[in-house]
Amino acid sequence: MTARLAVFASGAGSNLEALLTRLGPPARARPVPAEVALVVSNRASAGALAIAGRHGVPTSVLAAPSDGRSLLALLAQHRIDFIALAGYLKQIPAPVTETWGGRIVNVHPALLPAFGGPGMYGPRVHQAVIAAGVRVSGVTVHFVDAVYDNGPIIAQWPVPVRSDDTPTALAERVLRVEHRLYPAVVEAVASGAVTLGPDGRVHGHVFDASGTATFSLQSEGQSP
Numbered sequence: 077m078t079a080r081l082a083v084f085a086s087g088a089g090s091n092l093e094a095l096l097t098r099l100g101p102p103a104r105a106r107p108v109p110a111e112v113a114l115v116v117s118n119r120a121s122a123g124a125l126a127i128a129g130r131h132g133v134p135t136s137v138l139a140a141p142s143d144g145r146s147l148l149a150l151l152a153q154h155r156i157d158f159i160a161l162a163g164y165l166k167q168i169p170a171p172v173t174e175t176w177g178g179r180i181v182n183v184h185p186a187l188l189p190a191f192g193g194p195g196m197y198g199p200r201v202h203q204a205v206i207a208a209g210v211r212v213s214g215v216t217v218h219f220v221d222a223v224y225d226n227g228p229i230i231a232q233w234p235v236p237v238r239s240d241d242t243p244t245a246l247a248e249r250v251l252r253v254e255h256r257l258y259p260a261v262v263e264a265v266a267s268g269a270v271t272l273g274p275d276g277r278v279h280g281h282v283f284d285a286s287g288t289a290t291f292s293l294q295s296e297g298q299s300p
């Protein structure tokens with residue numbers, strides 16, 4: 077059975093595009109563990125909604141993003157099985173995080189728990205990374221709980237920080253890795269290869285059984 081995925085996005089939607097490229101809209105030709113069946117936003121002007129439209133994926137703009145009851149009703153109406161947050165800037169209401177544990181994931185453009193939490197999104201994340209003088213940033217994909225950027229981490233990937241990096245240059249390098257890592261994690265969670273156990277810990281592997289990554293750093297334009 078192909079799981080039905082809802083992608084929540086407030087911005088440009090490049091991660092949505094990456095998910096659609098890997099998983100596709102409903103009724104995709106090749107068998108996939110999940111398909112993007114709905115795109116949700118809190119902003120009618122979000123670029124992600126136009127991307128969804130081009131792929132024939134239904135969309136919904138939330139009039140009240142903090143209203144858990146209406147959000148649960150929307151998810152039921154579209155028979156949604158999993159949620160992927162992709163640059164969604166609103167908190168998921170507690171009635172949803174409390175009942176959807178293990179079925180909501182988020183991608184963050186830094187190595188949590190560092191450089192995360194309320195207000196840490198967009199250029200601010202990369203400005204903070206550069207200001208801190210760290211030499212490695214990266215991408216984190218985690219299960220979503222009631223606390224912002226806090227849920228159990230599923231996968232991370234390092235991205236080198238260059239001494240002459242601007243926030244924009246670093247953001248672009250991190251985003252290229254997001255577009256590779258996030259779809260792989262979403263597919264692994266949707267297929268059941270990775271789960272959130274009753275112990276609150278992540279079980280299973282995103283990559284091959286040996287646990288090593290299946291895409292190379294060089295392919296991300298990152299010279300070693």
Ligand code: GRF
Nearest residue numbers: 087088089090091163184185
């Ligand atoms: C990404 O950097 C993601 O990590 C963060 O918000 C940004 C969304 O970008 N949560 P896009 O809208 O997917 O292009």
